[in-house]
Structures are given as structure tokens and as C-alpha cells.
Amino acid sequence: MRHVLLSCLCFLLLQPTAYTQHLWGCYSIGGTYGAGTFFRMDLGGGNLTRYFNCGVGDSGSPQTTFLPQPGNFYYGMTVSGGQYVRGDIYRFDVSSLQYTSLFSMDTASGYYPRGPLYKAGDGNLYGLTSNGGANGLGVLFRFDPSTNVYTKLHEFDGPTGQYPDGGVVQAANGKIYGMTTTGGSAGGGGVIFSWDPATSTYLVEYSFSFSDGFTPFGTLTEYNGYLWGLTFGGGATGNGTLFRFDPSTSTHLLKYSFDGTNGSAPQGNLTLGANGILYSAASQGGTDSYGVLFSFDTNNDQYTLLHDFDPLEGSRPRGQLCYASDGKVYGTCFNGGANSFGSIYSYDPVTNTYATIDDGDFTDGGTPYAGLIEYAFTIGIEETDPNVVRFFPNPASRKINYAVETGALPDQIRVYDPLGRLYSTLVPVTNTGMLELEPGCYTLLIDWTDRRSSQRLVVTGE
Incomplete structure (x- = not known):
């Protein structure tokens, strides 16, 4: 419980505008200086606006998903920015369109980050570089955003993993978990590792072998007390696997x-949608071997192929998917599209409808590695009067009651996790009801026809 409460003290709220959410993302190449762009588009697609051309000053090519913050800015990393052109940690202010390089990576510090930053319960940002460090095999690092101090926590060496290609996540037990693409003690297939901030202890939790999956990419996803992930290769036919890891027992x-046929070589993350369904994409395989979009139902272990990619609409998907408040899944394709610079797409699980919503090009940007986030920057957020909608108890174990005390029922209640990702949506039909959530900290956005407000919830799991 102490970890969850500490996490919530530095929990970064999703900051909505009056009534409009947007999709934010980055292209890795193109734009004025050829090094990529930051952009925003309407939820649902359309009205893409380029906000920044990478390549000016210390900025470089962005290949990691944004980490949103309150106060009109977000954090991110590049693979070629900074003083030494090895990558940097940056802050981008949407109000002033100001890019600020906070730390310049070099060979010793680790460089070439390919996964997003993660805000942990201690207020620090954690991440991975795929190269550099004492052994040249990548590092696990911590970055203090209040002091801009960068600290190497572990330098990968082969036996403890090497060449990570993703990010990290903090589980309910307080430990930081991540993966490396190779290394370990089971034939070099990569590892799942943990870092305990309380004891500064690094531990190899699991070493992959070919039979159970080989070369994990991306970031683990926590759901229902487990960590879920993907491997690029291995498994029954050598085409990759989807797995579950229990952090309490270190069991894979x-x-x-x-x-x-149903996909091959996944290189992204699993994204949690509604009702325990995970979404992701495989970079290869499918009818035309250009990759597939798929879902996996954790309730019954049901895999469903949702869409086969082709070169004209986009191919080789690999970034983190976004499950947005409109119920659609948004993702990126690294190759293909109308201009052969990749594409951005949406998928509606209700209607089984796939649509290309932007084709990359060199003018506005193309070849996206990173995923999109749903976010709306504002100056502040209005706290709901507890006499209007009340959530109790708070903190809670897992089940939280709600009661609409006065006035009309809200149109919807949306629950967001600390990264601003939609966790669940509730449409109240009575004045009382219940939510059931995993341990963590959440922002609840309560919408009426004419207003929006929010509350915060702490779920301890105890």
C-alpha cells in the first residue's frame, strides 16, 4: 500500500481541454530538417498539425512514445539529438512550442533509446538505452526531472541481458520490470529483469529460450496482477509468442x-482495451506477409486476427498502440502507405473497421517508430464536487462504489492510468454502481453534456 500511495503523490493527471481530446505523436524522419516532426490530430483522424520540426538545435530523430505531463508539456527521447548526437532526454512545451534538451547521451551513459520513459512512484523517470554503457550493450537508467540528474542503474553485460528495445513498467509490488532482446542464461534469447528502487537491486527474473519465445521487443503490460508481453521469434513454429509473467513467482x-499465417515477428507492446482484451500488431506474417493487427482475450486465451496489412495502406507495424476514449485502436506502420513513408491507422473493434488516417511523407514527416497518445493539454483540471458524484472508499482495495448524489447522471465516466491511457469506460444507468480496478492510481473523467470534471482514485489491492 505504501508504494501505491507514494505513486499517487506524484501521479500525473490527464489534463483535458474543455471537451476535445487529441492524438499526439511523432514521425522519425522528414519535416524541414529531415529529422522528424511532432504532430497532433483530431481524435478519429484528420486535421494533422505539425508542431515542431526535429533537427533544429539539440533535437534529433524521435522514436519513442511521449510521456505526457500536466502544465502543457511532455517528456520524450530521441536517438540522434543532444550535444553528442547520440540521443537525448527532452521536454517539449506545447504552449510555447519550446524544445528543451535535458540530458545529452553519450557512449558512456548509454545511447540510442528505443522505448518510452516511465514515471515511477518515487517521482523519477526510468528508461533503457539499447547501446552504450561500460560494455556497449545498453543500460537501465533513472532520470530525476527536478534536477536533470541522469543515473546509470545497471549496465547490461550479456548474462544479465543485452540490447534492450523497449521501456520499463512498475508493477504493483513496487519493482521496475523490463526486457532485453538477447542475452541471459538460456541460449541468448533475452531476459525479463527487475530493479527494486527500495534496495537498488537488479535481478534476472527469467531467461528466454527458443521453445518459449525468443528475442522480446517492447514494454511489458501489467494487467490482472500479471505482466504480458511478446517475443519476436521462437515458440511452436519460430514465429514469436505472446506470454504472461507472474512477478510474484517469477513464472513465465x-x-x-x-x-x-496469423502473424509473425511482433515488435510492439500489448495494449489493454475493454473487458480484458489486449491489442497489438505483428510486424510480419499474415496473408501478404506485411504484418497483422490482432487481439487476445485474457478471459479465455482467444486470439483473433483483426486485419492483414498491405503496402498501400501501410506495412511493418511496430509501435505502441493507443486504445482511445472513442473505443478505437490507433497505431502506426513503419513502411508502406501512399507515399512509402509509413502511415497512421485506426481500427474500430465494434464495427471491425480499419482505416488509414494519415500517410506519412517527407514534408510533414514519415516512418513512425513510436505510438500515439491521447491527450489534451490545459492549464488545469476541475475537481468534482463530492456532493455531486461520490466515489468510496478512497483509497480502496479493488472495488469502488460510486453514487450520483445530485443532478443528472453523467454521460460517461472514463478511467485513465498514470500514462494517460484509457483503462475503462462506464456509462451510468443508475445513481449507484461499482468499479473494480487493479492496484494503482487513476484519474476519473466525468462527462455531462455541458461540463467535465474529475476525481482521483487510489487502489491498493489490500
């Missing part, structure tokens, strides 16, 4: 093996 369980 293979849940699904790709076979080529």
Missing part, C-alpha cells in the same frame, strides 16, 4: 504461438 507462461 506461454499463452500463444504465432505461426506466420
